Amino acid sequence: MIPVDAHVARLPLTPVDRTVSVRLVHARLIDGSGSDPIADAEVVIEGDRISYAGSYRASVTVEAATEVDLSGRTVLPGFIDTHLHMGSDLETSDAELAAAYGSQKVLGTAVTIRRTLLAGVTTARDLGGIDAGFRESIADGTILGPRLHLALSALSPTGGHSDYHLPSGAPTRSFATLDPIVDTDDDVRRTTRLLVRYGADVIKVCTSGGVSSPSDLPTDVGVPAEHIKIIRAETGKRQGQPVAAHAQGIQGILEAVRGGVASVEHGYEIDSEAIDLMLANETTLVPTLSAALRVPDPKLVPDYLYQKKVRWSAVAREHIAAALSAGVKVALGTDSGVCPHGRNLAELGHLVELGLSPMQAIVAGTSSAAELLRLDDHLGTVTAGKLADLVIIDSDPLTAITTIGDPDAVGAVLQGGRLVKDLHGWFGIPPALPAIGG
Known part of the structure; x- marks a missing residue:
């Protein structure tokens, strides 16, 4: 049998600039594994992958990273x-x-x-x-x-x-x-x-x-x-x-x-x-x-x-x-x-x-x-090594799960390290512009 991973060749999207790194800090992290949330978290993205996800590291500097303060917000997997x-x-x-x-x-x-x-x-x-x-x-x-x-x-x-x-x-x-x-x-x-x-x-x-x-x-x-x-x-x-x-x-x-x-x-x-x-x-x-x-x-x-x-x-x-x-x-x-x-x-x-x-x-x-979908080696949790697919919201979904059903409550979306949605300007940069749909 051909290995299960053969089908993941379709995973890549248009590559992001792999020299770019982004450091998300002070968010609440719900990583998708079922583990307890991390109240003061840090997620580092390098290129299209997550290089670190865990508690905020006050003494660590990530060179050349764009830092985004997400205090009071929740980061989830895509x-x-x-x-x-x-x-x-x-x-x-x-x-x-x-x-x-x-x-x-x-x-x-x-x-x-x-x-x-x-x-x-x-x-x-x-x-x-x-x-x-x-x-x-x-x-x-x-x-x-x-x-x-x-x-x-x-x-x-x-x-x-x-x-x-x-x-x-x-x-x-x-x-x-x-x-x-x-x-x-x-x-x-x-x-x-x-x-x-x-x-x-x-x-x-x-x-x-x-x-x-x-x-x-x-x-x-x-x-x-x-x-x-x-x-x-x-x-x-x-x-x-x-x-x-x-x-x-x-x-x-x-x-x-x-x-x-x-x-x-x-x-x-x-x-x-x-x-x-x-x-x-x-x-x-x-x-x-x-x-x-x-x-x-x-x-x-x-x-x-x-x-x-x-x-x-x-x-x-x-x-x-x-x-x-x-x-x-x-x-x-x-x-x-x-x-x-x-x-x-x-x-x-x-x-x-x-x-x-x-x-x-x-x-x-x-x-x-x-x-x-046999994609768990690449997706599904906010874990180092996985693709940087993230959803960021203003609320705590563990206390208000229905709010996330409103697409306007989804403040930001990253897909493979690309910012594709940022309703509130949290990242300070324009998201990727849609080719169709305005």
Whole structure:
């Protein structure tokens, strides 16, 4: 098997000047590991990496460093949203989508990507809807955005969650990268190989139906466990891409875990059997509460979608709370695109609402998310040697976790040592200017 680190070649962004060093002093540091905060901290950045993170060193001088006094503010790792859809907006009507030029859709997606970064998300996993060109455009500095991991498409059988046809056979959307329908063993092998060829960082399967799809239900079973095992055998020959499962009803959740997925996405109907299996297999739950708990305006969505949302929001609230209480490992994911973009860190408040402590919620959005994406050697904690992805806020998130959900509460964002947002002029220098989005 190719080493796991093979996929991190996509980590770099446009290089920063490696001669530049920045010393952040007197901030409260929450490093993402779950350790107690450091009340009077110091973080030193050299180039794109952190060279020191810990207690303030009054007797130490960092040569040629720009010193930034962050007294009264909190430094956190850049957050990771492990489940979103940058190219989607469920509440945009089919007529509006049909009327838009292709260029408008691309530019609109670029603006969404930038907004996500400025909300405090420095790395994200898009689980279907955009192609690898967006990832590469971010990596080479053409546009500002979170460094991306991509699924490209979500696989399901005919009639499953990613079969975008009405019962009449009329299509409701076009395929982003390839036809996502897999019915046979050979379909699964070939489509997995195509996804790897197109640059997928993760393989997404739909082991259940869904709330938003018009011709199936969350209780329906989609991709079975044996097909997940075929996918894992195929990716094991390549970069070992993990498998993420859209799984809402309990039978789909069980198929996903038995097949060996790395993460169960949504998990609305998770029960004690699934909880025990996930704990035994160290499977991560990405509960996407920003979407799960949100019931949209019935005037903006089809009636079938509104009715399913009402029912399944209540199911998710009860069952996911039980999973969190049982200690299932959690990574932050929002399903933005099904819910509004640009408020990703509101997910932290939802996780706390359903039972996590504020510190546990922060860990879910930082070190646990980095581990799920196999980026924990580079991201997820404010630690010497890791990339300098940082979020700086005015408040203490351990006492006011919901405040960080407002993107205006995110005062500054650094990504790989680059200042990309500084609302209050704390750094005294202009942040990197966005190429698109103003």
